[in-house]
Amino acid sequence: MTQEEVxxxxxxKDGKAYTYLYNMYSKSLFAVISNLIKNREEAEDVLQDVFVKIWKNIDSFDxxxxxxxxxxLNITRNTTIDKMRSKGYNKSLKNQELDNFVGIIDNENKFINKIDVIGVSEFIKKLKPKCIQIIDLLFFKGYTQAETSEELEIPLGTVKTLNRTCINDLRTYLKV
Structure with a gap:
């Protein structure tokens, strides 16, 4: 079936077209979602939302x-980002079930081991404790500067300044 026929x-509003779209594109769109949202159930919910949006907004396709x-793909990316920014999603990340922590610890250990292999962790350990905290939250845990500000209970401007200073200190260590 060609794109024009679909x-x-x-x-x-023929159901065959919806089935065709789903069968043709769901795996690749799910891969995009799963790359950002690690929880399979959450990713499946986003995929469902994506296909509902596609179906409802198909008239806007040019x-x-x-x-x-x-x-x-743009609808998928935007829907996934919206989900990740939602308060409900952020709260669910903070209130995960005990079973999830085993996987998280394993994944973090794999990541930490990769960092150790390239030697970055040794340079980070040389930084001031506050810099270690800032870099950990911003770069390794994926916090935004605003979230880091809340987590550390310091002003946003201070986080931005510390981030810049810490990165410059890290650059200095890496040049040696």
């Missing part, structure tokens, strides 16, 4: 502006 079926897959 679009014609979608315009008619084949002259780009390919259908690219349009679907």
């Amino acid at each position: 679009l014609m079926l979608i315009e008619k 084949s002259e502006k780009g390919r259908l897959y690219t349009w679907m």
Whole structure:
């Protein structure tokens, strides 16, 4: 089935087109989601939301502006980012079940081992304790500067200044 045929079926709200889209694109879109959201159930929920949005907004797709897959990929990326920024998602990360911690610890250990292999951890250990904290939250745990500010209970401007200073100190150590 060609893209044009699928679009014609979608315009008619034919269920075959939806099934075709899902069968053709769900795996690749799920891979994009899973790359950002590690919890499989959460990622599956996002995938479902993505296909609902695609189905509801298909009229806004313009084949002259780009390919259908690219349009679907943008919806997927935006929906995933929206989910990650939502308060509910952030709270669920903080209140994970005990079973999840085994995987998290294993993944963190793998990551820490990779850092050790390239030697970065030795340089980070030479930094001031506050710098170690800042770098850990911003770069290894993926916190935003605002989240780091809340976590450490220091002003956002201080986090930004410390971040810059700590990175410059790390650069100095790496040049030696």
